[in-house]
Amino acid sequence: MRTEQKLFAVAILTAIVLVGISAYFFMFVQALHQKEHVTRETLESMSKEQLIDYILLKQAEGGPKTGYYVLPVAVFLSAIVGVFVSYRLLSRSEKAQDVARVNAHVLLQLLKDDERKVVEKLLEHGGEIRQYELVRMTDLGKVKVHRVLKSLEDRGVVDIEKIGKVNNVRLRLEIYDALRGGAANNTG
Numbered sequence: 001m002r003t004e005q006k007l008f009a010v011a012i013l014t015a016i017v018l019v020g021i022s023a024y025f026f027m028f029v030q031a032l033h034q035k036e037h038v039t040r041e042t043l044e045s046m047s048k049e050q051l052i053d054y055i056l057l058k059q060a061e062g063g064p065k066t067g068y069y070v071l072p073v074a075v076f077l078s079a080i081v082g083v084f085v086s087y088r089l090l091s092r093s094e095k096a097q098d099v100a101r102v103n104a105h106v107l108l109q110l111l112k113d114d115e116r117k118v119v120e121k122l123l124e125h126g127g128e129i130r131q132y133e134l135v136r137m138t139d140l141g142k143v144k145v146h147r148v149l150k151s152l153e154d155r156g157v158v159d160i161e162k163i164g165k166v167n168n169v170r171l172r173l174e175i176y177d178a179l180r181g182g183a184a185n186n187t188g
Helices: 001-033 040-043 047-061 066-109 111-125 133-138 142-154 173-187
Strands: 129-132 158-163 166-171
Touching: 001 066, 047 173, 066 129, 066 173, 111 129, 111 133, 111 142, 111 166, 129 133, 133 142, 133 166, 166 173
Parallel strands: none
Antiparallel strands: 129 166, 158 166
8 A cells, every 4th residue: 555545544534533523522412411401390399489590590501502513513524624635635746756757767768878877776775875886886987987977967866975085976866766766666
């Protein structure tokens, strides 16, 4: 199950839980109002002043408050809106990932063979590696790796950070994410 689908499932479960809690609260309030019901015998045993006080008190209280009816409806509607919004956002996220995969595929097709080797080694090592390791892994030689990296850096594919006498090569984050998504899609 993909992350988007998991998030959508969590949103739906949250909506169901919220509706359940509000329904329980609504039934609890209704039960409280029913428990306050006074029997006929109790009313007959009251004095005239007590009866008038009781009637005035009940009129002042009114029936169940409007908020008791509005709460479950508001929670239900907000849960529905939340699920709808999360669904829309997730579908946009899916479309963006699909575009990134296509762009990554196009990028790999536009690279020369030597550049593709370097990018593939970077992908294998989490998007970051030392330049001397690339020389050893690709069998291209120091000068060739340097030229390939300079070309990739000029086009915005990699960033090169000098640390003392060693160059640290890193795929740009958006390219790394797109290529990893594309590679996972192609192999799966």
